[in-house]
Amino acid sequence: MAGHLKLSSILLVAAIALAGCSDDGKKQAGAPGGAGGAKPPSPVSVLAIKKSSAPLTTVLSGRAEAFQSADIRPRVGGIIKDIAFKEGNFVKAGDLLYKIDEDTYRAAVDEAKATLEKSEASVPAAQANLQRYERLANTGASQKEFEDAQTTLLQAKAAVSESRAALQTAQINLDLTEVKAPFDGVTSATNYSIGNVVTASQTESLMTLRKINPIYITLNESSVNLLRLRTAIADGNRKRGSDADTTDIRLTMEDGTEYTHVGKIDMSEMAVSTTTGTVSIRTLFENPDNLILPGMYVRATITVGEEEGYLIPQRAASRNANGDLTAKFVNADSKVETRTFRSSKLSGNSWLVNDGVKDGDQLILDGFQWITDNATVKPVPSEVDSKGFVVTPTPAKTAPDAPKS
Template identity: 75%
Template sequence: MAKYFTLSSILFVAALVVAGCSDQEKQQAAGGAGAARPPSPVSVVIMKKSVQPLTTILSGRAEAVQSADIRPQIGGVIKEVSFREGGFVKAGDLLYKIDDATYVASVEEAKAALEKAEASVPSAAANVQRYERLANTGATQKDYETAQATLLEAQASVAQARATLQTAKINLAFTEIRAPFDGVTSATNYSIGNLVTAGQADALMTLRKINPIYIKLNESSVNLLRLRAAIAAGNLKNNAGDVDKADIRLTMEDGTEYPSVGKIDMSEMAVSTTTGTVSIRTLFDNPQNLILPGMYVRATITVGEENGFAIPQRAGSRNAEGFLTAKFVNADNKVETRTFASSKLSGNNWLVTDNVKDGDKLIVDGFQWIGDGATVKPIPSEVDAKGLVIQQAPATEAPKS
């Protein structure tokens, strides 16, 4: 059945539609007014000029202070392996024992030969004395000289036999292979029952001394010249005035800081023709054996001090020209980017001396999503030694009396 709408019904529906549209427009207007965003909060640190250390970071690898490939000095069959592979030994500790049966026999044989040689000396000496007494009773000079020669031969035989005995004793001692210094052992390449020879090419094992331990670094010859020139010009406040006496700290492979401070032990007096670097060998105490040969580390060398402003590395970036840039909050609480033509490394900071003054507010967190000219709300903060931002607690007002 067809449906019919009266004029009054149509007017009523139209009135409802108009009322709904009016309410929707009001809600949108109210929402638009509430969408005005407040200033973005950013963490800032207050800049203050102070004396900061100047540092340089180099990569390097650990090397043993002493390393020796242990080889036998006599031949024979290995009878005993007396060390724990990968363990620590003291100087003089037994490492290997070679079967000594034939060397013991050689010592006994040499002793007997020495005794025989010594037994011939008294009779030869007596003949010389007898011919001396008979010199005026018809004994010829030739007989006397022959007796003297016989005595000398007997004495020489004794010396030879004594040397042979000493050699036999040395060879017997070589059947015990002992550690030449304190160190850590490698895996053994030979086991019980293996035959070894004197002076063989293959080492039985390797012994390394790792306390103290060397850290070998490579520094650009250009940077090294710049540092030395700065110290000579008095730009760096270095007590000794010498880069070679600078303190060195290590960062381990897992990012932890090594507890001990090291010193430069030796610098090569030549520049590599292939890399343009100078080899620097540093020395660190390693009582807990935390550093092992071959381990990769990063060394931070303190080369002096300079008066300037410290910009945390997390707050800085580099522009297309390679200059350091950082964002600050100006007096109107608006963001502005500053560029620094000169910057130097100072631990986890960049040290600058221009385009900044005491009291300036450096943005250290929250700047990633804001641009220059944006209004922000600065929140006083500080950056700890690990580069983490810590917001300062707001100052509490004194109670009113």
């Protein structure tokens, strides 16, 4: 009897446990997102696109070059007596850079002055001698003596001119002992120190002076693309009624920041490199804050015209195996579909297309790499800022209801 009761108790406990498990299974099966339930649609950021007029651009790489650059060399020899500039600082045109010992050159000036005075002193005597022979011409003085007197006077005057030129040369050499800046610019490190001996027009420069405001940016483009670029710029300028000098050129610095000043095309090389097949395009930019330094690498965005179409941000697009532009959209059934664009043009941080899209189409901005076609999603209206980042608009606050009277 006791064994029968014990077996009954065990069976009762087992039945209660099975009933509890059955209830939990039903609850889990009925819970949202459970193993037996349907997975909710994934939210995706979308942009409702519409047709607009947008600039057409092209991006070229290039390097900065000084507007003016000069290797400073001495024009007279001697010992460097003083270095009057601070390396890496800005100087004005005419500022003293180097002072070469001038003692020998000052002595040469004094010697030239004495020679000039001696030459000038001989002129009055030669002139008086000629006048005396003129008076004696009819009283027995020979024609030869008269002509010799004329020659002596001419030689005396020539000696004065020669001495004056020698004095001028000596003075120039004395002045050249002061090596001055030929234009406004920034100095490099000096290659010589006080006490070093230099020679006139030596091979090695004393230092280099560079003018970097304004500054050149030299861009490189293939000869084939250059022809297309020129045609596009010409077409765009004709539509705007402007010339090539008004073509906007904007720079992106090495750290990705945008340069504030807009540049213009200065000149295009009239020859194609035989080694690279590229053409150099020189552009000019204001550089008042000296942010751009010679040798710095930059990317230039050139505006070549305007065109109407639909903008697809670069972050929302990719390329297929054929190189065609692709992007994913959410259709009317909230399902994902991929569209391919055979023709696209660059417009800043976006691609400009015209076929296969219409006003109001919802372009997927984020996460499209992990979303398959025909997947059901939940569109979240978003926007893209000027730098290409996705921004979700903040919903507008509704005004509180007016109190009832």
